[in-house]
Amino acid sequence: MSDYSTVLPHIVVVTTGSAGDLFPFLRLGIGLRERGHKVTILAPQMHEPLVRHAGLECHPLPADPVVLDDPDLWHPRRGFGVVWRAIRDGMEAMRAFVAALPPDQPCTLLVHPLAVAHADLRRAERPDIRIVAAYLAPSNLRTVHDLPVLGPFPIPGWLPLTVRRWLWNMVESTAINPVVVPELNAIRRAQGRAPISSYMDEMYSAPDLSVTLFPEWFGARQPDWPSPLLCGDFPLYDPHPEASIAPGLVQFMRAGSAPIIVTHGTANMHAAAFFASALAAAERLGRRIVFLTAHRAHVPANLPPTAFWQDYCPLAALLPDAAALVHHGGIGTTAVALRAGTPQLVVPMAYDQFDNGERVRAMHAGLTLKANRVSVRTLADALHSLLQSPEIHIGCSAVKERLAAGAGLDAVIDAISKTVSKTGKI
Known part of the structure; x- marks a missing residue:
């Protein structure tokens, strides 16, 4: 029975x-x-x-x-x-x-x-x-x-x-x-x-x-x-797995070096200052940058040719061609970046974000930067360290392999x- x-x-x-x-x-x-x-x-x-x-x-x-x-x-x-x-x-x-x-x-x-x-x-x-x-x-x-x-x-x-x-x-x-x-x-x-x-x-x-x-x-x-x-x-769940990258973003991605992707959570209504600092930090490093946010008003109004704004794009589709991901440390975003093997700069604000960021750092898959310490200089320094670190790139590859081998x-x-x-x- x-x-x-x-x-x-x-x-x-x-x-x-x-x-x-x-x-x-x-x-x-x-x-x-x-x-x-x-x-x-x-x-x-x-x-x-x-x-x-x-x-x-x-x-x-x-x-x-x-x-x-x-x-x-x-x-x-x-x-x-x-x-x-x-x-x-x-x-x-x-x-x-x-x-x-x-x-x-x-x-x-x-x-x-x-x-x-x-x-x-x-x-x-x-x-x-x-x-x-x-x-x-x-x-x-x-x-x-x-x-x-x-x-x-x-x-x-x-x-x-x-x-x-x-x-x-x-x-x-x-x-x-x-x-x-x-x-x-x-x-x-x-x-x-x-x-x-x-x-x-x-x-x-x-x-x-x-x-x-x-x-x-x-x-x-x-x-x-x-x-x-x-x-x-x-x-891991993508609400629009069939969605393709917007033609304008595809053109931008192909027009130069791999960009830095910046997002700060779907519920964050106070990201304007952070995005402005990220743009200035990318310019200081001579790096291209993509902002992913549904709130266009949060992104600097006049973007240079080295910057692009997109309201939505599946991260899983975008990250393989990205140099790094800068984000708030939400567990979903963190997991997608780990699966893609993309170096992460986690800028946590509250809740689980601090712990998630610290675990990413401990696995040598990224770095963390406290939100109250964000400035153009600190962002530029952290991104420079992230992008130049052989240890982080090795760590990202190891975690990517681990996720690929998982039971699901x-x-x-x-x-x-x-x-x-x-x-x-x-």
Whole structure:
């Protein structure tokens, strides 16, 4: 007799944030649908066209795009509070969606880390729900072991574990728990449940299964990570794989030496000064440059013949002919550059970007430069070092080979599908 349910669970994917947060979940959703699951994506309403373009059912969540204009969104300490407040309406809409699901249909919530606690609140109302938490980057997971940085601050390897644990406790008690815990406990009290004292503890204990969306060679499994844990791979996803490089950009790429590609994230509305410094740094080095951003107003108005602006181009198509990539350190952009073997200059601002950049640097696949230290001179010096370093070019080739030899994401999606389809407790 088979140990699998005759009815595959409905996978409800709940994500929030930017397109960079969305794309890994679209890749998982497509794979799970191919394995016979009904898949519904719950994502901020501005992402609905991307979800439907992927051929997936979409239930848009309310989202106020004005949050993108808040400069604190990219503050290393205050950014979390901005994001948490911005997802409230969406999480309430998720509650209503789950409450309306057929009670006889098995259901698994596959959720972004920021939605784990809300998924647990929903399970209190429907105990048969299973929760799978998917972590996009190593720094989404608290650890005192593999801790190269904590936010923008480097953590020396010799620092005792007790001190690292104290530092984490300070971060939680000052920047995370005061924002989150009172709100969650108010709902828990209404449900007749005991209060929590730590958001991170709740995020670890609530899921039936946790999954890392990065390979172990990028972020190795740690003894203080949640269990059970499935270590995965980068779920690289291109929303427009059929898109070709625009003719004007093709002509520019062929007209001279390999250019430097500069982008700073789809959600960054404050990149104008950075782009201006990048242009001046490229001119100082005598290098050609391409700006990738949907916001033309962020790019200097009068570009010289050695510079080009493009609103969109698949990075995977562009990077093989690029000299380097300058970017914010989002995990999706980082992974695409690693796969292409392109030297990276990571200029992190908040969230996982500091840790991602440090891992790129440690693998000799690029360099990092703190956003608060960006100037024409520092950018030019960093780019010069990046482009002239034999060690970095060797490191990029090694990582590219490693990604090419990887097992890919199919095994991970198979494991998720089989695990959530088993009868009984995961």
